[in-house]
Amino acid sequence: MQTLEKVNTIINTIKNNIEKIGRQLRIIEVCGTHTVSIYRNGFHTLFKGYIDFISGPGCPVCVTHEGYIDNLIELAKMNHTIYTFGDLLKVPGKSMSLAEAKAKGAKIKIMYSPVDAVENIAEDEEAIIAAVGFETTVPAFALSLEKVLEKDLKNVKFACELKTIDQPLKILLKDHIKVDGLILPGHVATILGVDGFKFVEEFGIPSVISGFEKYDILLSLLSLTQSILDNDFTVKNEYKRVVKKEGNTVAIRYIERFFERTDAYFRGLGLIEGGGLRLKSEYSAFSIQLEYDYDSLSNSACRCADVLTGKLKPFECPLFERVCTPQTPKGACMVSQEGSCNAYFRFGKWK
């Protein structure tokens, strides 16, 4: 009961801060896990009229484009075994998803960790590790490549579609979006540290690194509304139990040892310079060359780009609920359980 009293005090303080600011705030939560936590815990109704939550481009599944999926399916047809995180299964390719390809007999296996996957690959398997994710998952792929090198495995390759968080955020903040504050992704910050998000300060927008539990988000909103009130653009860290100023230096070294920057295509946002990571040239023997026709990668009716940039609410998209549903996702934001359209669809933000 005492906890709930404290919670109510914090909620009231947040609302008081916003009343002092004098307008409804537009706050972007960059990470999909935050999106789900915000809707799952009902923050969108709790702060209705006070905060307009906008979902950012930080869901790695959502921004994985159909060209990548098509490449994986083609590789599976050539008798490769694809090892993938489970949430990539539903991402639509041009004609089918990995889940549908699996139902048709393609050798697609779900992994929880690429390191474990490498440990269990059979000698007679031609394995391809689907390397997808932001900086959070990159160290795991680096570790699994180290293991491949240690074991001298010749039958394992990586299909890299890894993303970096800074470039899409810079583009969003510079060209696309007007927001009062940012909730920054705690998982990526675990790797990159508070220092990894210092660039946000240059845009003159308050921000906070947040954890994912409901209490984390509540405290982050308290900190963020205070920053907005004070015009304080310093990146705040409300996930101190996990995120250090300098980040995880061991993980960063691993990333830098094996990977280098490259351009990357984000579903919904297009090709972003320096928005991805690829294996360095000395490890090219372990990398699968992927073929993309970027011009064919957008669904003209799909308004994901506008949703991801806060110009449109999911239910304002002409495809939402009519043809675009969690079972038949047409665009980035409906694909993953952490996509904003998916969260709207399931948790009913329009209520």
Add this chain to the structure above:
Amino acid sequence: MMRTIRKEHGNGGKQTYELIDNLFKPIFGSEILKSGDDSTVFSLNGMKVGISTDSFVVKPYFFKGGDIGKLSVCGTVNDLAVAGLEPKYITVSFIIEEGFSMDDLEKITKSMKKYADLAKVEVVAGDTKVVEKGAADGIFINTTGLGVARDTQKMPSISRIKGNQVVIVSGDIGRHGACIYSHNEDLGFEDRIESDCGLLLDVISELMQEVDVAYMKDLTRGGLATALNEIAQKSGFDIKVEEEKIPVADEVKALCDILGLDSYYLACEGRFVAIVNGDEKEKAIEILRKYNGFACEIGKVEESREKRVYLSTTFGGTRILDMLYYEMLPRIC
């Protein structure tokens, strides 16, 4: 594009209902079938009887707290029990893959017999098919049960649901789904989470003797959220439940956190929700707690009629609690 069956069509969620409503019901065209509950109650020569059928494809066949044999009897018996029926007879059908262990088959059959005896149902007919290796996955079992009304004056029915009634859950949720998941994912949880697979006959029998229960539904595939949505759809009323009150064991929560699952959608195989009038809730909870200490009130039937289920969150927000939309689990029952 050719329409094909996907795994989601069998997960007990939205797509299962769409398949039933859009394909099976129109083709079969039976008026009785359209009432569409897990058991169908009808009059036969002046008697109120009910019938229910269910197939079981769970893997692994043996799990902590049960096995496919126990599940196949409990599942059908519980479907009859929540409809206010006393199960009397059951049929069993096996589809077995060539090469299946005879010892395992014997163990499964003995388990079925044990729970049929406990439920006081007699196995009166059966069938066995063996298919070549690869044409099935080990063993599939179908059971069909027949029961008679316990009390024709107090039959639970979806039509008896009305605004302001109380929603009670008979115990903590999600154990069976979590148990099967822990077995399948090799996470070292196998000995930590016991399935709730079990018979509901005694608790329901006592509850119905003491309380006039408006409606009951056992929680199976799709879990609590899907069951509540089905009740909302069929009754026409909204239901509002409170996050803080829904009982979930710590080990189930932990597994959900690790694997990104939602306990509201995890299967149960020995839990049910009961809907009762407010003045009977204390008595109902008291009875249910004799059998499971977690039994409690979780919410109420609203006066509004949008056929939705709402969840009040711990901090006072509200969100929609929808049916299961995606494939969350391996084969669970």
